[in-house]
């Protein structure tokens with residue numbers, strides 16, 4: 001297969017970017033999207049050109065490092081799939097493919113397709129944890145947790161922190177990401193004591209990082225590779241509202 | 251002489267007694283000590299969080315853009331603990347014994363016993379942090395069984411146990427970062443270790459965003475940098491996993507133990523082509539219902555469905571009638587290699603065997619199989635593009651875990667005072683073969699429950715010294731690091747970094763993979779230096795030292811694999827016996843099992859760097875078994 005790639009190239013955080021066109025030749029359907037880019041990069045390097053920089057690590061859909069907007073859709077639009085798990089057989093021979101970085105004020109571009117997502121870490125630091133130190137934890141079976149709650153918490157906890165939800169949102173809102181973490185922790189009895197402060201503090205941190213407001217259009221959930229459901233946002237809104245009412249938060 | 255510092259006294263009391271004997275640092279003094287932790291996986295994140303909770307000032311480093319992305323995130327199956335919640339006869343002693351036996355009697359008794367002891371605390375801690383483990387309808391924790399054990403002691407969170415445990419540790423770390431107790435440096439790669447007066451006192455790092463090379467000093471350095479499986483180029487590791495931190499420490503004097511002990515997992519999706527960048531694991535549980543086979547005839551290119559029953563070789567069932575498709579990991583891996591070497595492999599390049607569910611589907615229905623393994627069939631379809639309900643899966647063994655690592659004593663301190671090593675990066679607990687669900691347990695044991703005690707003893711018994719990061723020692727190492735970067739960028743040769751990585755990886759896989767022998771190892775030891783030489787003359791690294799330069803990052807890591815790979819082969823050659831994952835074809839029982847030689851090889855091989863062109867030194871730590879008797883490992 002052969003493809004024409006239109007790729008966003010940007011030298012550094014403070015330089016202007018532009019699209020460059022490349023030809024991807026002799027691509028096999030079994031290649032993942034990132035392996036296709038590896039092949040293009042090998043050619044660029046051999047020809048003495050700088051390769052296209054992009055992030056990836058696990059290449060199996062779990063670390064959340066890969067982050068490409070493919071033909072306008074974060075992760076490329078295959079249901080429940082990160083771009084590292086997207087394979088070239090799902091494209092048509094001869095197709096033109098546009099590749100861009102996540103675009104959001106809170107995720108500035110560092111180089112080419114690599115963005116800075118440390119804002120997500122800071123949002124977690126504002127309350128995305130249970131305040132327990134190591135040692136002295138009670139026996140793990142001391143507090144039974146209904147299977148339905150444990151499963152619900154797990155479903156929300158599968159968020160890989162990739163940021164596709166932000167990239168897909170016209171307001172660059174991080175509500176799906178924050179909702180996923182708040183839901184994970186707030187439905188568990190261990191997370192209960194801090195549930196209102198957690199919701200309020202994380203929403204405030206999200207706002208101050210420059211993520212936008214949520215208008216519940218659902219573009220986030222549509223691209224989420226872990227299929228985090230929109231209802232985590234309702235859960236977040238509810239705990240946030242109660243928190244504000246109680247005047248908690250720092 | 252290597253002193254493993256194993257406490258005296260009965261096995262079951264060693265850790266208690268040792269904790270009592272360890273000197274303490276008074277709480278008010280702890281904040282005067284700075285600890286560098288390199289790595290934010292299960293081992294590094296748990297250590298950073300816990301040490302800072304105790305009051306130490308912690309600086310934590312990782313190469314990814316967030317500590318949450320360390321490769322612990324990818325672990326699927328589960329984590330062991332001797333909780334005996336199932337009332338099926340588990341105990342600390344049983345977990346200890348299974349682990350020692352699983353490691354083919356090449357691990358340290360005292361370390362393994364401690365691991366089994368603290369395993370139960372890990373589960374308590376993780377639940378308190380909000381890790382959503384699988385539960386029964388009554389609300390209590392669920393367990394499943396795993397290879398090498400006859401009890402159900404594995405805790406799990408669907409197929410994402412590593413992710414959930416790591417997020418627990420990451421969140422504990424985030425809590426400490428928010429308090430200002432941990433300073434986090436992500437996208438920062440350690441490129442060297444700095445010794446002052448013989449003690450580990452800091453590191454030199456490169457900021458992967460700006461390219462700036464800087465120094466960080468501390469009272470002690472903790473390495474938790476993961477395994478070196480990417481020496482093989484293709485493995486189930488993340489593409490960034492590397493040996494650099496551990497290897498740089500080795501070159502500064504730390505001993506490297508058992509580098510030839512690597513684990514090859516039997517059920518991975520096979521290699522498709524040269525472009526392939528990594529391999530993906532398929533859970534071993536599939537072998538419960540899948541039957542493994544290849545055509546009887548070499549070079550048979552017919553589709554699976556066109557090969558009649560009597561022309562198929564169900565080789566595991568044939569060779570191991572009692573265990574059949576559930577033969578242990580190392581045996582199943584080797585058997586697959588054998589049939590492929592005979593030219594009977596299937597799929598592209600002939601490197602694959604069938605894992606066929608058609609009998610199970612006929613017996614139990616497609617829906618039943620879907621309920622058991624649906625997500626795995628889906629994952630398989632995503633990658634291989636085939637529907638495994640209709641055609642058999644193709645699988646092949648792949649490098650998965652490295653048991654070898656930097657040598658540490660019972661306190662997890664290397665032979666360099668002040669240098670501690672945790673998690674997959676050390677060698678301590680799994681001997682020559684790791685049991686499933688035991689690496690997660692070890693990483694968290696090291697970080698939450700061992701290092702917090704043992705590091706204090708080092709501080710309390712050594713004169714305090716946290717040198718300035720602009721002292722001469724640091725400036726010298728920084729200069730060397732910068733020179734190496736300049737050198738890589740200036741070669742401007744013709745071959746890409748990846749082509750060298752692929753070449754050396756294939757060499758190590760062929761000669762030091764599932765089966766090894768004297769001839770092949772000697773050949774590799776002869777050939778690797780020539781690949782290395784070509785690398786330093788003909789590699790092409792584009793771009794600048796400043797700013798993001800992923801080619802340069804990869805080049806540095808491959809340069810280290812090119813040296814380290816030779817050490818792996820040297821160790822494999824020296825260990826003239828078979829044990830666990832180290833299978834020397836010269837030493838096997840009549841039915842093809844690993845044949846140990848306890849008389850001559852019941853020791854840990856600890857290699858020391860002696861110079862770029864001289865043979866490393868070999869120190870041997872004898873393995874003394876006070877409690878268990880070494881026996882021929884058998885799962886028949």
Ligand SMILES: Cc1cc2nc3c(=O)[nH]c(=O)nc-3n(C[C@H](O)[C@H](O)[C@H](O)COP(=O)(O)OP(=O)(O)OC[C@H]3O[C@@H](n4cnc5c(N)ncnc54)[C@H](O)[C@@H]3O)c2cc1C
Nearest residue numbers: 289290291292293313322327328440476673674687689690
């Ligand atoms: C696919 C897969 C499935 C697995 N499944 C299981 C399982 O079910 N059960 C089980 O018990 N085990 C399993 N394992 C093994 C287990 O996951 C690992 O052994 C374990 O998680 C390693 O943890 P760690 O903290 O030692 O290292 P890692 O999690 O690999 O972390 C290494 C850290 O070091 C950092 N680092 C590395 N080099 C540098 C450097 N030079 N400079 C700065 N930072 C650096 C990285 O950024 C990272 O933060 C699995 C492994 C794989 C690959």
Ligand code: SF4
Nearest residue numbers: 159160162163165224
């Ligand atoms: S909610 Fe989904 S899209 Fe957003 S960060 Fe998490 S996994 Fe990615």
Ligand code: FES
Nearest residue numbers: 057059064066084
């Ligand atoms: S590279 Fe890890 S999720 Fe894509």
